[in-house]
Amino acid sequence: NAGVTQTPKFQVLKTGQSMTLQCAQDMNHNSMYWYRQDPGMGLRLIYYSASEGTTDKGEVPNGYNVSRLNKREFSLRLESAAPSQTSVYFCASNTGGLNSPLHFGNGTRLTVT
Amino acid sequence: EDKVVQSPLSLVVHEGDTVTLNCSYEVTNFRSLLWYKQEKKAPTFLFMLTSSGIEKKSGRLSSILDKKELFSILNITATQTGDSAIYLCAVELNRDDKIIFGKGTRLHILP
Numbered sequence: 001n002a003g004v005t006q007t008p009k010f011q012v013l014k015t016g017q018s019m020t021l022q023c024a025q026d027m028n029h030n031s032m033y034w035y036r037q038d039p040g041m042g043l044r045l046i047y048y049s050a051s052e053g054t055t056d057k058g059e060v061p062n063g064y065n066v067s068r069l070n071k072r073e074f075s076l077r078l079e080s081a082a083p084s085q086t087s088v089y090f091c092a093s094n095t096g097g098l099n100s101p102l103h104f105g106n107g108t109r110l111t112v113t
Numbered sequence: 114e115d116k117v118v119q120s121p122l123s124l125v126v127h128e129g130d131t132v133t134l135n136c137s138y139e140v141t142n143f144r145s146l147l148w149y150k151q152e153k154k155a156p157t158f159l160f161m162l163t164s165s166g167i168e169k170k171s172g173r174l175s176s177i178l179d180k181k182e183l184f185s186i187l188n189i190t191a192t193q194t195g196d197s198a199i200y201l202c203a204v205e206l207n208r209d210d211k212i213i214f215g216k217g218t219r220l221h222i223l224p
Contacts, residue, residue: 031210040122042201042216043156050210059213090155096210098163101147102203104155 002026006091006105013081013112021076021108023091029103031096032074034058034066036087037107043090049074050096081112115140119202119215127223130192134218136202137184146178146185149201151217156201159187189220197222 004025013019025032031050035043035058045058047066055066063085065077074093078085088109092102120135136146145163149156160169162178162185169176173192178185189196199217206212 033212035214040216042119043203043214045211045213048209048211056209056211058211094210094212098144099161101158101161102149102156102212103158106154 004091004093004103004105006089006108008108009106011108011110013078013110015082015112017081018077018079019081020078021089021091021110022073023075023105024073025091025093025103026072027093027103028071029093029095030071031094032068033092033102034064034074034076035090035092036060036085037090038087046076046089081110083112086110086112115204115206115211115213117202117204117213117215119200119218121218122216123219123221125221125223126192128192128194130222131188131190132192132220134187134189134200134202134220135184136186136215138202138204139183140204140206140213142207143180144205144207147203147205147212148176148185148187149203151199151201152197159200192222194222194224196220 007022033048034046049068052071091105094100148159160176165180176187203214
């Protein structure tokens with residue numbers, strides 16, 4: 001089973017460039033999440049989607065947009081990358097009900113110069 | 114504002130020691146508390162706790178939740194070098210299925 005798949009694994013951008021991080025899950029999960037992880041900061045929630053067709057802001061949404069394209073896919077877009085967005089980005093999913101831990105992708109390491 | 118606070122942020126012990134990691138939370142509409150272990154890549158799931166006072170156990174790891182005092186602890190007994198990792202605590206909210214994490218405890222086990 002693939003689980004949660006993120007692409008790309010690594011990316012270097014120049015300030016002002018745009019890009020989309022892709023995430024897909026094959027577990028028929030309802031909820032999907034995007035987190036960023038910086039040294040000493042744990043995982044901070046950027047956006048999440050409790051079901052197909054809905055998205056909500058998390059703790060640090062500024063500078064990002066998301067699209068829940070269908071039940072499987074949840075993309076994260078940086079319209080104009082900034083050095084402060086240098087981070088490791090994790091996508092995760094769960095069924096959304098009780099007793100449903102998050103399943104994580106392997107992360108995307110993004111550097112903005 | 115919902116928040117999850119972990120302590121200590123960093124811990125170094127010798128192999129064989131027992132460690133206790135702490136997680137306190139202030140959230141509205143609590144649903145569950147989760148513990149994850151993160152080594153090189155993605156976090157891996159350890160425990161989910163929903164009820165107070167019921168210990169969850171897996172080998173040398175155990176965890177318990179106190180919903181009155183709003184905290185959880187993760188215990189690791191007879192630590193091994195393979196336990197070196199970042200341990201993350203997260204709280205799931207009933208409202209919109211939101212899940213927020215603490216900053217993590219970086220645990221290093223010396224041989």
